[in-house]
Amino acid sequence: MDPHISTALDRHLTPDARRWLTDAEARVGQDPAAVHAVFPAVGRRCGRGPLLADWTVADAARARLLAALPLRGATLAEEVTALHHHGDVAEQRVVLRSLALLEDKDASFADLGLPLVREALRGNDTDLMAAALGPYAARHLDHAGYRQAVLKCVFCGLPLDRVAGLTDRADRELARMLADFAHERVAAGRDVPADIWPLVRAHPGVLEASGLPAETDSPVPERRAAAQRALADHRAAVPAGAV
Template structure:
């Protein structure tokens, strides 16, 4: 397993600059005092108290990010984006990065204690910060645990705009993350690493889910077919033909794009029967991101 370790100094600098751009002067003073205290005379008690108290001093305003900040976040850690973060989440992540990490066991003990006692807002910060923390390989079980949560904001923190799952989750846990994202009506295009982690077992699971929906007289999101395309075989090809039989729209675009990404001769022939869609794909007028964005707008 590859270990993707973010440069902690760069991460702290980047996040604190964001905090200065988004927090009130009073919140900046409070956090600066806490970070200085932890740096000069670290105390677990002081850390836990500060971590818990954050929203009272920072508020929970959503961050306002520039395109340059979003690009810088991705350079810091490929796939990392705090675009959906709030000010308190940012402050809590800075506190996490202030923890002394030279002693691995002590560091992990503190983090695990947080997970065991965290409220909803604290869990959101913990899961979203995973790609930045030291010893990232130690949190695979925690990430898998996050997938099972019934709290929407917590699930989104681990599943969306977060590179950690794609880099570290085992295949079974990854497949459950994708399926649950669809089941809960969240957009697949916001899952980092979806294409590189697609696999035959996931394609079959998604097909089974589609058949259950169809049997109940329900529709399925056109994004469902994104991880299916590279693994089209006879049964899955019948699913794609069914999409083409539906009224023209996003389902047709999804069917065409799945065929375009397939190595199946039958799928390629099916796509050739829809030359306008094929041309639109080649012109980048149909992409999974565009399909997901359009589907989100009409959901």
């Protein structure tokens, strides 16, 4: 867990909540099965309000419990998978957010959390998708899976600044897919999310190959106007990775 989030949690908790969480961590450390009793109780005992960035108090406290699990590898993956499958959306979100933390704690965890990432990406809950596309997914999704995940975020209206790893993992093929998506939107007379353009503009020629610029000559007024707006955003974008 980010040390700033951990520090903020310690400052936020009441003395009673802090004692409860400390005791819960100790219980989980001695008996991993205890996590199934304390994990759902976190919101009631520690609070559910906002903490730092887009973390809640309950998120941070649950991440502490996951970090306290004295398990490794496949056994750890089985435990967190069970928590995810039996949890509500808030509990599922923090499991997804904590996958990188679990791998940092136990290198043998490796890519064992990928099924949970893929499951979240098959759904349409944008909060779960954002939680799934953290540093863990950026490390472990293959190229095709990562590109498809980014494209789905664009389809679902999830801002791309919530996707980890774009600076390193966005490539020409992803730019091509995004440019083709933009052309489809423009051809329907619809606007294009502005946050795709830095990724497209980083790869010269991709926009032209998509056929989108030709839409400025469309006989359909809505298509012409959508193309003009898209091209203006493209020209204004700073290419991904530019200093």
